[in-house]
Amino acid sequence: METSLNYTKVSALMGLYRIKVKSGMSENFFDQLLMLVHDMLPENNVLPKSTDEMKKFLKVFGFGYDLIHACKNDCILFRKEYEDLVSCPRCKGSRWERDKHTGEEKKGIPAKVLRYFPIKDRFKRMYRSKRLAEELRWHFTNATEDGTMRHPVDSLTWLQVNDKWPEFAAEARNLRLGLSTDGMNPFSIQNTKYSTWPILLVNYNMAPTKCMKAENMMLTMLIPGPTAPSNNINVYLQPLIDDLKDLWSEGMEIYDAFLKERFTLKAMLLWSITDLHKDWLLSTL
Ligand SMILES: [Zn+2]
Known part of the structure; x- marks a missing residue:
């Protein structure tokens, strides 16, 4: 059997971990799932066999989380x-x-x-990958020529951003992000006691086929249940918004493995897919 070219270790784990989070699967069941998938893969595969092993790996890899x-x-x-x-x-x-x-x-x-998975280290890590650093420039040269909408790069919002903040727009590597809740309605009631509400950041710099892949849908937060904090979701988003504000106003200096140089990365939150308090989010940026 060939090695899977579709999944890196990180993207496979993030994909599996999202299923755990969405379904409210216990650690015990998740251990069993990891073990099974591990056994299905070729013998020398690198997929962790337990939740503990997975957590350790993700932490080392910059996917650790802060408990707040x-x-x-x-x-x-x-x-x-x-x-x-x-x-x-x-x-x-x-x-x-x-x-x-x-x-x-x-x-x-x-x-x-x-649980907050800090975003700054993960952006640094993305640009240390030559392949990702190149893919993150996709939007810059790929706007539509026939007026069809294939990607947010063809949207009015995208053009308005370019108009309003030309300096930001001139740097192809600056990130344009969106907030999502992983396809779940944040205002519906879940009954499970341990339900959590995942908040994802979608990265729109890449081609449409890559944008929605597991590794580019960054799990950034797990908001505790049992019900969605519909009125107070802003309270929970604060750590993420603080980091986004920094990245918008100051930016951070990082290394680009594709162009082999350091540069100041900035990021902007374009919109939230669920329109989850969007006005508030944009007004704070
Ligand atoms: Zn209180």
């Missing part, structure tokens, strides 16, 4: 000025979980946790 405690009523995140508080400054709710039977507070065990 959240108010159980979704008012605030315990970060920045609230980092050391043990109760929410708005609703006064405790930061810690309560034992269901005794009602006792379990100090140190957070009631709610947001």
Whole structure:
């Protein structure tokens, strides 16, 4: 059997991990799935055989995540000025979980946790790959000539961005991103207790066939359930928005493996696919 050319180790893992997240699969079942897929592949394949092994690999590879405690009523995140508080400054709710039977507070065990996969390191990593660094320039020379819409590059929003921010537009490597919730309706109610709400960043710099591939749909956040925080989703998006603001205003200096040079990368959030508080997102950028 040939090695699969369609999947790198990272994209295979991210694809499988997304299924776990979407389905609310337990770690035990996910271990079994990884084991099975591992056995299906040629003998010397590199796919991890357990969730633990996968997490370690993803962490080393820059896909580690930050755990950020959240108010159980979704008012605030315990970060920045609230980092050391043990109760929410708005609703006064405790930061810690309560034992269901005794009602006792379990100090140190957070009631709610947001997982954030920091984006800056991952952008740096993308440009260190010669292939990706080249693919990220695709949009620059591939706008439509016949007026048909094949890709966001042919959209009015894209042209408006070019018009309004010519300096940003002049650098082919600057990233144009969109927010998505992985095809799920963020405002529907899920019943599973451990449901999480994945937030993905889609990268529109690449060709249409590549944009929607698992490795380019970056899982950036897992917002804790049980229900979608429809009113307070902005609270959870803050760490991501902070990084996006930095990347928009300051940018960051990184290495481009295709052109073999350092440059200042900037990024812009074009829109959110679900129109999830889009006005608010754009107004903060
Ligand atoms: Zn609160």
